Amino acid sequence: MKIRRIITIAKTVWLEALRRKDVYVLLILLGIMIVAVMSLDIFGLGGVVGYVKDVGLLAAWFFGMVVAITISTRQLPDEEKANTIFPLLAKPVTRAELLTGKWAGATVSATIAMLACYLLLAVLVKLKGGAFEGFTFLQCYLLHAWAIGVICAIGILFSTRLNKDAAATLSYVTAGAAFLLIPQIPRIVVNAQCVQRSGLLVLYYIMPHLELFDMRRRMVHDWGPASWSSLLYVMIYGLVLIGLLLVLSWLAYRRKVLSRADLF
Amino acid sequence: MKGNGIEMRGLTVTYASRMGTVNALSGINLTVPSGSVFGFLGPNGAGKTTAMHVLLGFITPTSGHASIFGEDVQGSIARQRIGYLPEHPIAYRFLTGREYLQMAGSLFLLEPTQIKSRAKLLLGQLDLIDAADRRISTYSRGMMQRICLAHTLMSDPDLLILDEPTGGLDPSGRMKIRMMINDLRTRGKTIFFSSHELSEVELMCDSVAILADGEIVAEGKPAALVGEDKSLERYFLRVTGTEKEIGP
Amino acid sequence: METITNSTVNGRRRERFYGWAAVIILWTTAFSMACYSDIAKHSEHNAAGSTIGRLLSKASIGLSQACYERADLYFHKGVPHSSKKALADSFYHILNEEINPSSHAHRHGRSLAEIMPWLKLVTSLDPGNIEARLNAVFLLMKMKEFDVAEKVLMDARRTNPKDHRVLLYLGRIYVKREKISEAGQILETALRFCHDEACAGCDHCKDTLIDKRAILLYLAAIDEAEGNLSQAVERLEAIIEIFPGSHEIETTIKALKKRPDGESSGILLEALKSHEEAESQTFSSCTVPDCEH
Numbered sequence: 001m002k003i004r005r006i007i008t009i010a011k012t013v014w015l016e017a018l019r020r021k022d023v024y025v026l027l028i029l030l031g032i033m034i035v036a037v038m039s040l041d042i043f044g045l046g047g048v049v050g051y052v053k054d055v056g057l058l059a060a061w062f063f064g065m066v067v068a069i070t071i072s073t074r075q076l077p078d079e080e081k082a083n084t085i086f087p088l089l090a091k092p093v094t095r096a097e098l099l100t101g102k103w104a105g106a107t108v109s110a111t112i113a114m115l116a117c118y119l120l121l122a123v124l125v126k127l128k129g130g131a132f133e134g135f136t137f138l139q140c141y142l143l144h145a146w147a148i149g150v151i152c153a154i155g156i157l158f159s160t161r162l163n164k165d166a167a168a169t170l171s172y173v174t175a176g177a178a179f180l181l182i183p184q185i186p187r188i189v190v191n192a193q194c195v196q197r198s199g200l201l202v203l204y205y206i207m208p209h210l211e212l213f214d215m216r217r218r219m220v221h222d223w224g225p226a227s228w229s230s231l232l233y234v235m236i237y238g239l240v241l242i243g244l245l246l247v248l249s250w251l252a253y254r255r256k257v258l259s260r261a262d263l264f
Numbered sequence: 265m266k267g268n269g270i271e272m273r274g275l276t277v278t279y280a281s282r283m284g285t286v287n288a289l290s291g292i293n294l295t296v297p298s299g300s301v302f303g304f305l306g307p308n309g310a311g312k313t314t315a316m317h318v319l320l321g322f323i324t325p326t327s328g329h330a331s332i333f334g335e336d337v338q339g340s341i342a343r344q345r346i347g348y349l350p351e352h353p354i355a356y357r358f359l360t361g362r363e364y365l366q367m368a369g370s371l372f373l374l375e376p377t378q379i380k381s382r383a384k385l386l387l388g389q390l391d392l393i394d395a396a397d398r399r400i401s402t403y404s405r406g407m408m409q410r411i412c413l414a415h416t417l418m419s420d421p422d423l424l425i426l427d428e429p430t431g432g433l434d435p436s437g438r439m440k441i442r443m444m445i446n447d448l449r450t451r452g453k454t455i456f457f458s459s460h461e462l463s464e465v466e467l468m469c470d471s472v473a474i475l476a477d478g479e480i481v482a483e484g485k486p487a488a489l490v491g492e493d494k495s496l497e498r499y500f501l502r503v504t505g506t507e508k509e510i511g512p
Numbered sequence: 513m514e515t516i517t518n519s520t521v522n523g524r525r526r527e528r529f530y531g532w533a534a535v536i537i538l539w540t541t542a543f544s545m546a547c548y549s550d551i552a553k554h555s556e557h558n559a560a561g562s563t564i565g566r567l568l569s570k571a572s573i574g575l576s577q578a579c580y581e582r583a584d585l586y587f588h589k590g591v592p593h594s595s596k597k598a599l600a601d602s603f604y605h606i607l608n609e610e611i612n613p614s615s616h617a618h619r620h621g622r623s624l625a626e627i628m629p630w631l632k633l634v635t636s637l638d639p640g641n642i643e644a645r646l647n648a649v650f651l652l653m654k655m656k657e658f659d660v661a662e663k664v665l666m667d668a669r670r671t672n673p674k675d676h677r678v679l680l681y682l683g684r685i686y687v688k689r690e691k692i693s694e695a696g697q698i699l700e701t702a703l704r705f706c707h708d709e710a711c712a713g714c715d716h717c718k719d720t721l722i723d724k725r726a727i728l729l730y731l732a733a734i735d736e737a738e739g740n741l742s743q744a745v746e747r748l749e750a751i752i753e754i755f756p757g758s759h760e761i762e763t764t765i766k767a768l769k770k771r772p773d774g775e776s777s778g779i780l781l782e783a784l785k786s787h788e789e790a791e792s793q794t795f796s797s798c799t800v801p802d803c804e805h
Contacts, residue, residue, distance in 0.1 A: 091371045
């Protein structure tokens with residue numbers, strides 16, 4: 001694998017994301033949403049920013065997921081549909097390089113879009129008379145970026161064998177379950193019966209745990225930064241997960257017969 | 265250049281469809297010498313694109329073997345020396361013409377200075393200098409075809425595989441592509457192309473192969489093949505059996 | 513063949529414009545009618561509600577409940593109520609505990625203000641939810657924001673004029689701000705609306721009785737401060753009727769009876785104020801129902 005080829009492919013993804021403007025729409029929506037929330041009169045009290053942080057970060061997570069899934073799931077199907085995949089793979093570009101480049105491009109695009117969201121939120125919180133604690137802000141963003149990497153890898157995996165819409169739908173379901181349902185398994189499993197319990201345990205251990213990347217509670221409720229060692233553990237877990245998903249994507253894609261779209 | 269540009273030996277591609285097993289290619293043997301312009305002809309659905317996709321490593325043959333300059337087509341080394349222009353090519357519409365060429369250069373790991381000079385040269389040769397910094401989405405059909413050809417030529421490949429390079433172009437567009445192919449021929453490049461423009465093939469090719477239903481039904485120099493049929497078009501219709509379909 | 517002229521093109525544009533205009537007008541009319549009928553249907557429920565509450569109609573109740581739960585979550589610094597869990601020794605659980613703190617905690621001091629937006633949303637979505645307003649007032653009083661608390665109570669009084677709890681809180685604020693005669697008047701009104709004839713077994717009735725005791729206690733303290741000792745004794749005896757065997761109250765009655773009528777010391781009122789102050793300093797219970805702590 002040549003890093004320069006991966007960067008070239010990734011750069012094309014960034015340029016596409018930048019020029020298609022869908023990220024701007026989400027950013028504007030986020031801004032409108034936060035400003036609307038900020039306009040709430042809280043019994044005339046000033047300096048109350050927790051709820052702005054809360055709503056803003058929730059929206060950033062939601063939009064982050066939308067951007068990551070939209071960008072990652074359209075890469076391969078769009079290339080195949082437009083037949084641009086053929087001149088690309090006719091070059092000395094391996095399918096592993098193509099997948100890694102597409103993943104890196106989608107991840108960096110969504111991460112940069114999220115940075116814009118975080119900065120916008122920080123400015124609006126400042127205007128409201130509050131502030132973010134520096135280290136916690138950095139850690140929260142870092143883990144969010146990692147989560148976006150995992151979500152993009154999920155999107156790439158599904159798009160190797162499915163069309164854009166199907167891949168996006170499955171990615172939403174998987175990421176949503178990994179974020180909301182899987183963390184609830186320890187509660188459910190207490191009352192579960194034998195077979196059901198085993199099924200839940202399998203799900204708990206094989207599904208990605210996106211809740212580990214979510215530091216919103218620390219940010220909103222001023223718990224302060226997490227220890228760097230636990231942050232490192234979560235980042236290593238994220239890297240392993242991304243690696244695993246990309247290897248699965250490569251296994252699904254390496255022998256895929258590419259058909260000319262205009263034939264069908 | 266030594267050796268053969270392309271060699272196909274007993275190349276067979278079958279795939280399963282709802283209608284049963286389909287033989288896209290049935291044991292074809294073909295040799296394209298280095299430095300020649302080779303026309304690969306056949307009616308729609310004859311298997312031309314499938315054969316090209318095997319050469320490019322997109323499809324693994326069911327049986328048989330294909331090589332480019334002696335290298336197996338499945339290895340990426342072979343693709344270092346290939347330039348491929350697909351039928352109805354489409355470039356990344358969000359890039360400018362220059363960015364699209366720079367991207368090709370980077371994928372071939374060319375030096376930045378080399379990329380810059382090569383892109384400038386190709387943009388000039390294909391009459392795209394004025395549109396170089398415009399988004400490809402604003403290009404006409406002919407300009408799109410030319411920027412894709414320039415993209416194909418960025419690495420100065422030894423073998424060019426062109427699928428219908430002049431399809432859908434106006435006469436001036438065709439002329440520009442033809443001139444480019446002639447220029448490449450004089451520089452000793454091997455060109456393997458498919459076209460439905462038989463007069464064009466007759467004019468440009470050193471040899472041709474005609475494919476019908478996945479099999480090679482004729483091969484040789486155009487002049488030698490034409491014989492009593494007087495034109496390559498008549499010969500083509502006769503050997504592919506399409507003459508009966510269109511009537512006298 | 514049709515010759516396309518500028519007027520033909522303009523005519524087609526006009527037709528297209530009118531077509532779209534008709535679609536937009538019809539759709540807007542249909543949407544407005546649907547909204548109006550829905551709002552009208554639920555207007556009784558949200559008679560005094562906010563615009564947002566009226567627009568959302570029944571959904572606003574569910575939303576307000578969600579906001580109320582959010583307020584509770586904010587009071588606990590984002591940590592949800594713990595429930596029985598398995599897999600506590602799993603890698604994911606241990607790592608999650610590190611990233612997301614889960615120890616029980618409460619907000620204190622000025623940071624209590626962070627709960628307010630959610631309570632404000634509850635009151636906007638469900639103006640009938642008097643508990644949310646009282647919780648807001650309680651927190652505002654803890655933050656010594658008496659002006660704001662008074663405003664909230666005035667607003668609550670407009671929508672719930674006969675609720676004794678609103679009047680009790682208003683009285684307490686007046687006492688805090690040394691507006692003793694206003695406090696007396698408002699607490700008298702509160703006493704009139706505090707109906708305790710219902711059963712004493714249910715939680716609601718128990719709460720009403722506790723409220724009545726508080727009203728009487730404040731009124732007795734005010735009477736004592738104004739030198740009206742016999743009236744104060746009557747109030748305290750009424751408390752004994754509701755909660756027999758209260759040693760402290762009985763002692764106070766005895767002490768008051770020993771003093772000549774007309775003698776004012778304000779000692780009872782001060783004791784009440786300092787008791788509230790101490791309660792406010794050591795307060796660590798939750799402001800919303802269902803809290804296990």
